[in-house]
Amino acid sequence: MKAVDIVKAPIWLAELATGAKSFVGNPIIGSPRLNRLGLHEKRVMLAQRMADVRRRQMRHLVDAEDAEAFARDGYVVRRNALPDDAFARLRDEVEGNEFSAQEMVQGQTVTRFCPITRAMTRAFPELGALVNGRLFQGLLRYVASRNADPITFIHTVFADPHRGGRDPQTVFHSDTFHPTAKAWYFLTDVEDDGGPFTFVPGSHRMTPQRLAWEREKAITARAGGPSMHGLGSFRVTDEELSQMGYAEPVRVAVPANTLVVADTHGFHARAVSHKPTVRLGIYGSLRKNPFVPWAGLDPFDLPGLSGRQAEIHDAINNWAAKRGKTGQPPVGMVKPLDPPVRWKG
Numbered sequence: 152m153k154a155v156d157i158v159k160a161p162i163w164l165a166e167l168a169t170g171a172k173s174f175v176g177n178p179i180i181g182s183p184r185l186n187r188l189g190l191h192e193k194r195v196m197l198a199q200r201m202a203d204v205r206r207r208q209m210r211h212l213v214d215a216e217d218a219e220a221f222a223r224d225g226y227v228v229r230r231n232a233l234p235d236d237a238f239a240r241l242r243d244e245v246e247g248n249e250f251s252a253q254e255m256v257q258g259q260t261v262t263r264f265c266p267i268t269r270a271m272t273r274a275f276p277e278l279g280a281l282v283n284g285r286l287f288q289g290l291l292r293y294v295a296s297r298n299a300d301p302i303t304f305i306h307t308v309f310a311d312p313h314r315g316g317r318d319p320q321t322v323f324h325s326d327t328f329h330p331t332a333k334a335w336y337f338l339t340d341v342e343d344d345g346g347p348f349t350f351v352p353g354s355h356r357m358t359p360q361r362l363a364w365e366r367e368k369a370i371t372a373r374a375g376g377p378s379m380h381g382l383g384s385f386r387v388t389d390e391e392l393s394q395m396g397y398a399e400p401v402r403v404a405v406p407a408n409t410l411v412v413a414d415t416h417g418f419h420a421r422a423v424s425h426k427p428t429v430r431l432g433i434y435g436s437l438r439k440n441p442f443v444p445w446a447g448l449d450p451f452d453l454p455g456l457s458g459r460q461a462e463i464h465d466a467i468n469n470w471a472a473k474r475g476k477t478g479q480p481p482v483g484m485v486k487p488l489d490p491p492v493r494w495k496g
């Protein structure tokens with residue numbers, strides 16, 4: 152062991168009690184020997200048990216049928232989430248105004264994120280009502296199993312099969328080893344041939360076959376280097392999915408004004424789009440320490456910080472991007488449906 156490793160060892164050890172997931176960045180999490188002894192499986196199972204404990208404290212946040220659908224499938228779909236007139240007003244607010252944006256290029260896809268600030272939720276009443284309302288907040292918090300403040304963005308996905316290589320999001324994967332939630336409220340229709348979100352029903356729950364697969368992947372993850380897999384976001388093949396006995400993946404092709412919330416610990420992908428598509432929506436994400444027994448007590452729920460995560464994230468991202476560190480390059484003020492700035496030609 153090198154001297155620097157001796158200094159870092161207590162940090163690596165402490166990270167076992169957090170959401171840290173990198174098999175490459177943490178030699179304890181990535182240790183093939185410890186994972187043969189069941190370290191990764193223990194973290195997976197404990198995280199699931201704690202999520203169940205927390206969700207029992209949060210049943211009041213969601214309707215009974217949504218809780219039931221989530222327990223069965225690992226995702227919830229709410230069509231006609233808003234009355235027609237509110238939907239039309241929200242679409243006008245989002246499409247008709249310029250917002251500060253960042254863009255991420257992944258293969259044939261550009262994803263534009265416009266952080267939703269507290270000022271935006273005040274200036275645009277329908278946006279504020281949706282993002283702060285019970286349906287969006289309740290489902291996102293319940294599925295994430297934390298009664299905490301999510302991060303939210305106006306989200307535009309531009310896909311063009313004629314540009315770039317394969318988008319890594321189009322390969323079935325699990326985002327991390329524990330329950331975590333993502334929400335999309337769609338302002339445009341999602342067609343079946345337009346790269347819909349695709350989810351393997353029931354894959355948010357651990358089974359003996361799934362745990363055996365997790366163990367196998369954990370033992371070899373470090374050897375793969377800093378790939379998505381090595382960083383703790385396990386990729387899975389169609390063959391492995393059928394060996395684990397899961398149901399066929401469901402393509403969530405839905406009309407505009409639908410809210411989809413999923414536990415992205417379950418296996419999911421963005422289906423490959425066979426034609427150029429533009430998808431506009433409101434996106435939320437919530438991922439917290441998976442091992443605490445309490446549902447609330449989130450610092451971002453404090454009065455000065457609540458609703459500000461996206462702007463804090465934006466400031467950090469812009470600072471990092473300016474210094475040439477990783478981060479999604481800011482592209483200035485744009486309307487969400489303006490063509491991508493980072494697509495060349």
Ligand SMILES: [Fe+2]
Nearest residue numbers: 324325326415
């Ligand atoms: Fe994902």
